[in-house]
Amino acid sequence: TEDDEEEKSIETSAIVMATGFKEFKPTMIDEYRYGKNPDVLTQFELSCMLSEGTLARPSDGGEVKDIVMVQCVGSRDEEYKRDCSKLCCTFAIDNSLSIIERVPDAKIRIIYMDIRVPFEHEMIYKESRDKGVDYIRGRISRIWEKDGKTHVQFYDSLLNQYFEITPDLVVLSSAILPPDGTRELSETLGYLIEDDGHIKELYGKLRRTETRRRGVIAVGGVTRPQFVFEAVTDAQAGALMLHTELQGGSIEGVARGAVLDVDDCVGCSLCAQQCPRGVPLMIEQTDKEEEDEEQKFIFIASIDTLLCHACGVCQSLCPTGATQLNFLSNDQLWSEIEATLEGAGPDYPITLCFYCEECSVSTIDIVGTRKMNYPASTRLIPVPCAGRVSIIDILKALESGASTVMIAACETDRCHIGGTGNEIAQVQVDVAREILTAIGWNGERVDMFRMFSAEPERFTTAINEMVKRSKELGPTPVHKGTSGKWMEASK
Numbered sequence: 001t002e003d004d005e006e007e008k009s010i011e012t013s014a015i016v017m018a019t020g021f022k023e024f025k026p027t028m029i030d031e032y033r034y035g036k037n038p039d040v041l042t043q044f045e046l047s048c049m050l051s052e053g054t055l056a057r058p059s060d061g062g063e064v065k066d067i068v069m070v071q072c073v074g075s076r077d078e079e080y081k082r083d084c085s086k087l088c089c090t091f092a093i094d095n096s097l098s099i100i101e102r103v104p105d106a107k108i109r110i111i112y113m114d115i116r117v118p119f120e121h122e123m124i125y126k127e128s129r130d131k132g133v134d135y136i137r138g139r140i141s142r143i144w145e146k147d148g149k150t151h152v153q154f155y156d157s158l159l160n161q162y163f164e165i166t167p168d169l170v171v172l173s174s175a176i177l178p179p180d181g182t183r184e185l186s187e188t189l190g191y192l193i194e195d196d197g198h199i200k201e202l203y204g205k206l207r208r209t210e211t212r213r214r215g216v217i218a219v220g221g222v223t224r225p226q227f228v229f230e231a232v233t234d235a236q237a238g239a240l241m242l243h244t245e246l247q248g249g250s251i252e253g254v255a256r257g258a259v260l261d262v263d264d265c266v267g268c269s270l271c272a273q274q275c276p277r278g279v280p281l282m283i284e285q286t287d288k289e290e291e292d293e294e295q296k297f298i299f300i301a302s303i304d305t306l307l308c309h310a311c312g313v314c315q316s317l318c319p320t321g322a323t324q325l326n327f328l329s330n331d332q333l334w335s336e337i338e339a340t341l342e343g344a345g346p347d348y349p350i351t352l353c354f355y356c357e358e359c360s361v362s363t364i365d366i367v368g369t370r371k372m373n374y375p376a377s378t379r380l381i382p383v384p385c386a387g388r389v390s391i392i393d394i395l396k397a398l399e400s401g402a403s404t405v406m407i408a409a410c411e412t413d414r415c416h417i418g419g420t421g422n423e424i425a426q427v428q429v430d431v432a433r434e435i436l437t438a439i440g441w442n443g444e445r446v447d448m449f450r451m452f453s454a455e456p457e458r459f460t461t462a463i464n465e466m467v468k469r470s471k472e473l474g475p476t477p478v479h480k481g482t483s484g485k486w487m488e489a490s491k
Contacts, residue, residue, distance in 0.1 A: 013215060013245075014217060014245070014246065015189060015216050015217070016218075016219060016238055016242070017182075017185075017189075017191070017199060017211075017218040018220050018235065018238075019179045019181075019182065019220075019222045020179055020220060021177060021178060021221035021222065021225060022176075022177050022179050023042055023044045023174050023175075023177070024073070024074040024075075024080060024081065024174040024176070024177050026172060026174060031142045032073065032140070032143055032170075033143045033145075033170075034172060037059075037143065037145055038057075038058040038059045039058060039150050039169055040170045040172065041169060041170070042171070042174045043069075043088065043091045043092060043095060043171060043172070044091075044174075046169075047091070047095060050095065050098050050099070050102075055099065055102055057168055057169065062168065064099075064103065064106070065168055066106070066165070066166070066167040066168045067099065067107070067108045067109070068109050068111065068152055068165065068170050068171070069108065069110045069111065069170075069172075069173060070170065070172050070173060071088060071089060071092060071111065071112040071113065071173045072084075072112070072113050073173055073174045074175030075088060075175040075176075077175070080175055081175040081177065082195075082196065083196065085176040086118070086224075086226075087176055088173035088175075088176070089112070089115050089116050089121075089125075089173070090121045090124070091173060092110055092171070092173050093121070093125055093128045094124065095171070096110065096128050096133045097128055100131050100133070107134070108132075108133045108134065109167075110134070110136065111138055112135060112136070112138075113137070113139070115135065119227075136154065136156055136158075137156070137157050137158050138154055138156045138158075139154065139155050140152065140154050141155055141162065143170060149166045150166060150167060151165075151166055152165050152166070152167060176221070177196075177197065178196070178197040178199070179221075182198070183197060186199075189216050190211075190213035190278045190279075190307075191216050192211065192278075198223050199218040201223055202416075203414070203415075205414070206416070208223070208237070209234060209238040212276060212277040212278060212419075213277060213279075214277065214306070214307045214308070215245075215306075217238040219231065219234040220234050220235060256325070256326065256327050256384070257303075257308035257310050257325070258279070258280075258305065258310065258314050258315065258325055259305060259323070259325075260302065260303045260322055260323050261321075261322045261324075264321060265300045265301050265320070265322040266320055266322075267282070267298065267299045267300050268319060269282050269301070270317040270318065270319070271301050271303070271313075271314035271317060271318060272301060274317055274420070274424060275314055276309075276311060276313060276387075276415070276419055277308070277309055277417075279303055279304060279308050279314075280301045280302065280303050280323075281302045281303075282300070283302045284298060285298060301322070301323070303323065305326070309417055311385035311388060311417040311421050312325050312328065312384055312385055313385065313387035313388065313417075313420075315388060316387060316389060316393070316424070316425075316428060325388070330392075330393075333381075336381055337352070337381065337393070337396055337397050337400050338400050340352065340379045340381060341379065341397065341400040341401045341402055344400070344401030344402060344403070345479055346474075346475035346480070348377065349377060349404075349470040349471065349475070350377050350379055350401065350402055350403055350470075351375070351377060351378050351379070351403060351404045351405070351406065351466045352379050352397045352404070352406070353379065353380050353381070353405075353408055353466075354381050354383050354386070354389045354407045355380060355381070355407075355408040356382075356383060356385050356386045356409050356421075356422075357382055357383070357384050358410055358415075358417070359409070359410040359411065359416070359451055360386075360408035360409060360459070361382065362454065363408070363451050363452075363458070363459045366454060366456040367456040372460055373460070374460045374463045374464065375463060375464065378463050378467065379402075384417075385415070385416075385422075385425075386407050386408075386409035386415075386421055386422045386425035386448070387415075387417065387421030387424040387425050388421075389407055390428055391428050391431055391435070394428065394429070394432045395432065398436075398478060401476075401478060401479070402476075403445065403470035403473070403475075403476060403479075404445045404466040405446050405447075405466075406447050406448065406449060406462060406463075406466045407425050407429060408449055408462065409422040409426075409450050409451075410422050410450065410451075410452075411450045411452050412450055414452070422450065425448060426448055429446055429448040432446050433446050433447075440477070441477060442473050444473065445476070447465075447466065
């Protein structure tokens, strides 16, 4: 509460952000006179007035018969909120119908740029028109006071004409904004913030209530403007997810995640910079002051495995191998690569495909279910995320006899782990191709393909392309026995 400033510590396994939204207060937009003229209200303030059973001019308590509502105040505006607030048109129509129910002869004008009423709200839009609400496509020019009355000048774009009226109330349909403190809390809780200040969902298609920080759930208006029924659905989804996560009452162990060997960490901070979930933290080593200044590392990474979503991005970027997944270490993956490519050679070129356990594995399942054909010379190795595959993993595959290597990943901006794993994988592939070209190989032997979870044709097309390349490019220097020797790169 406002009177209680005491800080309290609470042990918890999860945090639910359900702080709603706030209404934009346009005090800084002079033409609306909000905050200066008491008869200029917002839709929320009008709703409160109607809920209390009163409808009167705040300035003098007089009756209200003539009302002007102004849409998109602060919304679709580069200075305040760039996009549509979604709810404002419905709020205005609801309040209009409530006023007509109380004052049947009331004159209500709604001045709008576009009317946007999703779902069944199209019906109340039609109802309001039938009951006499006047919709005027245009913009407010200015509002001013004269002789104790509020004057409004507006432009009607359909008639191409300016009008001046003296309404009893001016009601502003203000933008819907995230609540105060959301950005400050992100620094503590580790979730990401959208450009408009709302909490960023992990994956808008399938994981809308999750944030990039495990155990932090965001539901309702704090993620985007929502109607009540949408917020209720969000809350139910968030509760179900937490119930699934905490069925035993608490999280006792984590089967999958990244672990860190502190002795091998050199403090490069690549893991902290690139982790899609922001899990690794750089901790100052104050207890190493006695060491030689040239030898000690001031900051060392720290990883809380409980928060880790096991994508493996940190492992693929770590220059010393200090960070590794506890279920797929470098040695484990390299052993799998060697065993998978056993028998590969110039007479039997093999294409090795690393595929992620999200969109790609779903696509491959559909390929199998539909009994679609692809070359038998293909070998598949699953990874939790495309971002787990490093340059060294790709080169190890070629060293072990693969003719071509590909990564099957989620589509652009659709990485399920946190949004950037596939982009990091693309960088690994690009650098691997540059290295191969520099040492005399053909960089086309390595590539990455993106796909959604139900596009089997894209997977088979990608496989066929890489098998085709392996045949056209012929044996690799490993097959010829010339790898490791200086060669002039072909033109």
